[in-house]
Amino acid sequence: xxxxxxxxxxxxxxxxxxxxxxxxxxxxxxxxxxxxxxxxxxxxxxxxxxxxxxxxxxxxxxxxxxxxxxxxxxxxxxxxxxxxxxxxxxxxxxxxxxxxxxxxxxxxxxxxxxxxxxxxxxxxxxxxxxxxxxxxxxxxxxxxxxxxxxxxxxxxxxxxxxxxxxxxxxxxxxxxxxxxxxxxxxxxxxxxxxxxxxxxxxxxxxxxxxxxxxxxxxxxxxxxxxxxxxxxxxxxxxxxxxxxxxxxxxxxxxxxxxxxxxxxxxxxxxxxxxxxxxxxxxxxxxxxxxxxxxxxxxxxxxxxxxxxxxxxxxxxxxxxxxxxxxxxxxxxxxxxxxxxxxxxxxxxxxxxxxxxxxxxxxxxxxxxxxxxxxxxxxxxxxxxxxxxxxxxxxxxxxxxxxxxxxxxxxxxxxxxxxxx
Numbered sequence: 001x002x003x004x005x006x007x008x009x010x011x012x013x014x015x016x017x018x019x020x021x022x023x024x025x026x027x028x029x030x031x032x033x034x035x036x037x038x039x040x041x042x043x044x045x046x047x048x049x050x051x052x053x054x055x056x057x058x059x060x061x062x063x064x065x066x067x068x069x070x071x072x073x074x075x076x077x078x079x080x081x082x083x084x085x086x087x088x089x090x091x092x093x094x095x096x097x098x099x100x101x102x103x104x105x106x107x108x109x110x111x112x113x114x115x116x117x118x119x120x121x122x123x124x125x126x127x128x129x130x131x132x133x134x135x136x137x138x139x140x141x142x143x144x145x146x147x148x149x150x151x152x153x154x155x156x157x158x159x160x161x162x163x164x165x166x167x168x169x170x171x172x173x174x175x176x177x178x179x180x181x182x183x184x185x186x187x188x189x190x191x192x193x194x195x196x197x198x199x200x201x202x203x204x205x206x207x208x209x210x211x212x213x214x215x216x217x218x219x220x221x222x223x224x225x226x227x228x229x230x231x232x233x234x235x236x237x238x239x240x241x242x243x244x245x246x247x248x249x250x251x252x253x254x255x256x257x258x259x260x261x262x263x264x265x266x267x268x269x270x271x272x273x274x275x276x277x278x279x280x281x282x283x284x285x286x287x288x289x290x291x292x293x294x295x296x297x298x299x300x301x302x303x304x305x306x307x308x309x310x311x312x313x314x315x316x317x318x319x320x321x322x323x324x325x326x327x328x329x330x331x332x333x334x335x336x337x338x339x340x341x342x343x344x345x346x347x348x349x350x351x352x353x354x355x356x357x358x359x360x361x362x363x364x365x366x367x368x369x370x371x372x373x374x375x376x377x378x379x380x381x382x383x384x385x386x387x388x389x390x391x392x393x394x395x396x397x398x399x400x401x402x403x404x405x406x407x408x409x410x411x412x413x414x415x416x417x418x419x420x
Contacts, residue, residue, distance in 0.1 A: 004037035025338050109418075112169045121161050124169075124178040126397040127192060129161055130207070130215050132236040132275060137165055139269040153258040155198045155248055156241070159416075160206075162194055170418060179404040181417040186228035188295065188368060189390070189398035189405070191220065193415075194237070195244075200413045201225075205233065205240050210300040212397035218280045220297060224411065228372040230297040232280040238270040239277045290361045294318070294372035301361035301393060311361030314369075315350040325373045337377060348381050355388055363389035371402075379406055 016022050016033035024030070112120065122128050140147040148166065151157060160182040163169040172178070182193050184204055193206035202225040207216035218232045219240035234240045242263060249259035270277050289298030290311040303310035314321070324344050331337045351366035367385030370378045383406045390399035412419075 008034065008036055110171045111167050112164055112171060114165045114167050116164060121164060124175065125161055125181075125192065126179065126401065127209065127212050128215070130236075132238065133161070133194065133207070135273055135275075136237045136241070136269075137162065139265075139273075143265055150262065152198060154245060154255065154262050156244065157196050157198045158194070159196050159204070160192065160194050172417070176400075176404045177408075177417040179401045180408050180415070182415045183401075183405055184222065184224040184415050185374065185409065185411045186222060186224045186230075186295070186372065187405075188230075188371060189386075189395075189401035190297070191222070191230060192216075195241070196413075202413045205244065208232070208297055211393075212395055217285070225413075228295050228374065230295045232282055232285070232297065234276075234278070234280050236270075236275045238266055238273075238275040239279070242266045242270070242277045243279060291365050293365055293368045294322075295368065299361060299364055299368065301364060303361065309358055311365075312354055312359045314362065314366060315347045318369075321347060321369060325375065325378075328373075328375055328377060341377065344378075348385065351385060352388075355392060360389055360392045364393065379409070382406070 011034040013034040014032065016024075016029075016035050018024075020036050022029075022033075022035055118129075118134070137147075140150065144150040148158070158166060163181075169181075182196070182204075184193060184202060187193060187206070189212075190210060191206050191208050193204045195206070196202075196204040201223070203221065203223040205219055205221050208218055208220045208230065209216040217235075219234050219237055220230045220232045221240075221244075222228070222230050233243050245259045245263045245266065249256045249263070267277060269275075285298060288300050290301055290303050291313075292298050301310055316324075321344075324340055328337060328340045328344075331340060348366060348370075351363050354362035363385050367382050367389055370382035370385065373382075383402060386402045387399050390396065390402070
């Protein structure tokens with residue numbers, strides 16, 4: 001047993017019921033209650049973690065602290081305090097540990113055949129793709145033998161679920177990794193990317209749905225290198241691609257002609273299959289959403305206008321919350337961060353209370369806003385709010401997606417799961 005654990009066991013102070021997850025910084029609290037020591041992971045183990053599809057063998061390291069924990073006697077383990085379900089602001093270690101998860105794979109990567117049953121997409125991505133998703137691919141195959149070259153000529157790339165039809169969707173033992181395949185930094189579970197601008201751009205287009213069991217409401221765009229805003233474009237992928245080409249043709253005279261040619265093809269396909277090229281009307285959506293959230297696409301939850309059950313506003317205004325996020329991102333010392341986190345805590349606490357009182361939309365809004373902050377200090381709170389909200393709303397697939405995303409959340413233009 002380590003010296004730290006020996007001291008903890010002998011300590012006569014009252015055990016804090018929140019244990020290692022206690023977020024209290026008050027010296028008086030720590031004088032009155034004892035807390036178990038935090039075990040730090042072996043840095044060498046973290047540096048040597050396995051990267052997918054590397055052929056080099058990986059040596060497994062066991063941290064000294066892990067060995068020490070195993071030696072703790074049964075009666076001492078039984079005396080350790082239990083974890084609390086209270087929302088904390090400083091247990092990001094749990095999320096960081098997930099980065100060390102090994103990705104089991106064979107050196108020889110195999111891929112799903114493009115003729116695989118389409119139901120595999122629902123199995124891997126947990127959502128059904130709509131009819132226009134498949135129809136757009138069919139139009140591409142009929143038009144060109146090399147659809148990738150056709151799209152590349154206008155700076156577009158098929159990603160995510162579309163890779164099944166390109167023989168580029170790898171077979172992995174860990175099915176959870178498909179949930180983050182081409183999932184960008186600010187993509188909530190409601191957003192499934194299917195197209196991106198080629199190269200180092202983080203601009204991407206995807207389907208947005210309010211419920212994993214329902215069809216998408218619209219296609220939207222986001223540039224994760226810029227912000228978290230999700231902007232609706234069109235009700236179908238033909239309209240979304242047409243919108244993109246209209247904007248892209250203005251960026252350079254060298255690509256203008258290629259964009260015009262593909263625009264004419266997309267327009268012809270849309271007319272042939274009765275798909276509208278009109279932009280999405282956000283005014284119609286405003287009737288259904290309970291709030292816009294920080295990503296601006298809004299959230300839809302069951303809400304009774306008479307009883308006002310289902311949603312209530314957050315404890316602070318959006319403007320004040322954004323100010324606190326800004327202060328937290330600019331804070332240089334831990335003391336400054338702790339002060340701001342204590343100011344944010346009532347927002348998180350009241351959102352949790354709201355969910356207990358059946359205002360599930362409030363918890364969802366709080367979780368989305370914390371997620372959109374992109375701040376490491378708020379990831380744990382964001383995850384807990386979203387997991388509870390999605391569970392209460394019976395949107396379990398979204399709960400699973402956000403859990404895996406938070407474990408592997410990262411920035412950059414190449415969000416393929418092969419680059420974790």
